Amino acid sequence: MVIFYALLNMAEVYSQIIYAVNSKQYSVTRRLYLKNLALELSAQHLERRSLEQNVPRAVRDRRQDYAGTSANNANIQPQxxxxxxxxxxxFSCVKDSKSRFFCQKCKKFVCLSHLKAWCPLCYDSLENP
Known part of the structure; x- marks a missing residue:
């Protein structure tokens, strides 16, 4: 692990030097440069992880907020x-309630307590275009 972190540190120092030489007005501290570098390198991974459907809704929503992806685009998929x-x-219930009714727009199953002829997400998008 020590060798890995030493290589990582050297790569960061060299990338910061190259960035400073290439940019005309370089005034970023090392801490901010490292933070921006880490966010840029992990942005694609965060986007991909935020669109996964096999995690709890609260975790998925937090990932989408952090990654900056839209919840409506991630949840509405062609089926x-x-x-x-x-x-x-x-798909809206926390409890395991089965239903034969489904949203006419996105084809997701909805129980009678959430039934509006569309699922709540599609219904909200109809009200607020």
């Missing part, structure tokens, strides 16, 4: 056709 009579879990 396959719904087979009549299929019962699946409501």
């Amino acid at each position: 396959e056709e719904v087979v009549p009579g299929t019962r699946k879990r409501c």
